[in-house]
Amino acid sequence: MTYEVAGSVGFSIAVLITLLRLAVRLWRRTRLSLDDAFALLAMLLLVVTGVAGKIYYSLNEIVKIPGESTTPQQSRVALFYLTAVIFNLVIWIARLSILATILSFGYYTAYLRTAAGLFCVAMMVLLAQVLWVCEPQDAHNHWKSSPHLRCVLGKGVAITKITTDAFADVVLGGAPLLILRHLKSDAAKAERIRLSVSFAVGGLTTVVSIVRAYYLLKNDMNSLIIGTVEMSVSVIICNFSVLAAALHRAWSRLHPQTLENDGPSNVSSLRFGAGPEAGLHSGTGSSDTAFSPERIDP
Secondary structure, eight states: OOHHHHHHHHHHHHHHHHHHHHHHHHHHOSSOOHHHHHHHHHHHHHHHHHHHHHHHHHHHHHHTSTTTOOSOHHHHHHHHHHHHHHHHHHHHHHHHHHHHHHHTTOSSHHHHHHHHHHHHHHHHHHHHHHHHHHHHHHHHHOGGGSSSOOOOOHHHHHHHHHHHHHHHHHHHHHHHHHHHTTOOSGGGHHHHHHHHHHHHTTHHHHHHHHHHHHHHHTTOTHHHHHHHHHHHHHHHHTTHHHHHHHHHHHHHHHOHHHHHHHOOOSSTTOOTTOOGGGOOOOSSOOOOSOOOTTTOOO
16 A cells, blocks of 8 residues: 555545534534534645645655756755644544543533643644654754655654553543443433444554554654554544434434333433533533433534
């Protein structure tokens, strides 16, 4: 698999799924929520990465032929930094979209807002690390003037990435499990399954991230392809919660007898992608407020 194939297929799927998510939200509402805004931003940055990456690798092929490239070397360096920086932005903004969706449930808001701040700190550290690793490195191997222009990010970046990814996985995997504790009734079975399955899929990002970190430690060019896959998977995953809610709602309308068999419940209409207006109590997860179709949208 080449960078072009991984980028074209993965990016196209991610863009289509994000557009579908936004269409679902706008069909149900007249405005987008914070998690939608993050998902849209991640998608747009993914498109920018695809365009910049295509230009960057095309120029790398041209520069191999003496006299064929008229592009200044500084422009190639700028493209390298652009793709490296936007890569981290896409990954972490997609995670912020998922976190904003979890926040919309109204449970443990103080802790989750703190986690959101730490997500931003981790993102900034990874962005800065690209500069403080690559700039001094040029004095030793002159990578900026090399025909095969590429900074070796190395072991330090790989370790930082694994550490920050592990923290993000604990938050994005642990928070839904805590929320599930408040959905104990038999009537809430659908919500428990939906919440569990939606975030279990997030483990795909972890797997891809670990694989990329492995190739980074080996300074293997395959890390570029794996990085492309990781960006696509991250954007796709951040949309799963809203689409899962939409599918559940569509199924409920087509098969209303399943809801009737469940009996009356004040939690059976919980919509996974609710916005802040849902009216739930914040803080430690009090469930005093009943869920209703009018209060919570997907």
